[in-house]
Amino acid sequence: GENVEQHPSTLSVQEGDSAVIKCTYSDSASNYFPWYKQELGKRPQLIIDIRSNVGEKKDQRIAVTLNKTAKHFSLHITETQPEDSAVYFCAASKSNTGKLIFGQGTTLQVKP
Amino acid sequence: EAQVTQNPRYLITVTGKKLTVTCSQNMNHEYMSWYRQDPGLGLRQIYYSMNVEVTDKGDVPEGYKVSRKEKRNFPLILESPSPNQTSLYFCASKDVGQYYEQYFGPGTRLTVT
Numbered sequence: 612g613e614n615v616e617q618h619p620s621t622l623s624v625q626e627g628d629s630a631v632i633k634c635t636y637s638d639s640a641s642n643y644f645p646w647y648k649q650e651l652g653k654r655p656q657l658i659i660d661i662r663s664n665v666g667e668k669k670d671q672r673i674a675v676t677l678n679k680t681a682k683h684f685s686l687h688i689t690e691t692q693p694e695d696s697a698v699y700f701c702a703a704s705k706s707n708t709g710k711l712i713f714g715q716g717t718t719l720q721v722k723p
Numbered sequence: 724e725a726q727v728t729q730n731p732r733y734l735i736t737v738t739g740k741k742l743t744v745t746c747s748q749n750m751n752h753e754y755m756s757w758y759r760q761d762p763g764l765g766l767r768q769i770y771y772s773m774n775v776e777v778t779d780k781g782d783v784p785e786g787y788k789v790s791r792k793e794k795r796n797f798p799l800i801l802e803s804p805s806p807n808q809t810s811l812y813f814c815a816s817k818d819v820g821q822y823y824e825q826y827f828g829p830g831t832r833l834t835v836t
Contacts (some may be wrong), residue, residue, distance in 0.1 A: 612782070617765070626806065643821050654813060654827040655766065700765055706821055709754060709771040709779060716765045 613638045615703050617714025632717045634701035635683040641703040644684045656666045691721045725750045727828035729814050737835045742798045744831050746814030753819040755797040759810040805836040
């Protein structure tokens with residue numbers, strides 16, 4: 612079945628460093644890739660997304676890249692801050708379906 | 724305030740005792756969905772609904788039922804809960820159309836003993 616693999620499961624960086632989280636999807640028909648951030652004890656919230664007709668998208672310190680040929684996409688956070696500490700989930704979906712497949716999550720810790 | 728609400732927020736129950744977790748949204752969204760979150764497994768979709776009276780299975784529908792009799796409500800029903808359904812449950816809603824953001828409820832922590 613459809614699957615999204617996410618790595619690493621945990622990531623620890625120093626404040627100011629960059630963090631990269633990678634996801635691979637199995638269904639080549641997937642064409643929408645959102646990223647959610649979940650702070651401790653809170654609900655997931657969308658932070659950025661990318662559609663399959665775009666290779667890269669940036670929003671301030673956050674960027675997402677997509678390689679359709681390799682079926683993988685990545686989240687890049689630059690100049691990390693302690694408030695970036697959270698669990699990050701990638702996800703994939705395709706047209707004409709309400710299914711959204713999530714990766715397993717990455718716990719990011721930014722050390723001051 | 725635009726929001727998705729869930730009740731109860733916390734529930735401890737025993738095996739086999741039927742329960743319902745309610746989900747309501749006030750954003751007039753056509754799409755609603757239920758997920759469960761377990762450590763190391765991420766969020767897994769249980770059921771979703773693209774519109775009133777239309778529901779479809781997600782990846783882990785076994786042991787769950789849903790109904791969508793009206794647009795704002797999407798209850799999750801566990802007819803005979805088992806310990807492996809102990810989890811954190813999230814309801815979500817969004818506008819119809821693939822690219823819209825899903826808005827999540829606050830979550831329901833369910834423990835089945």
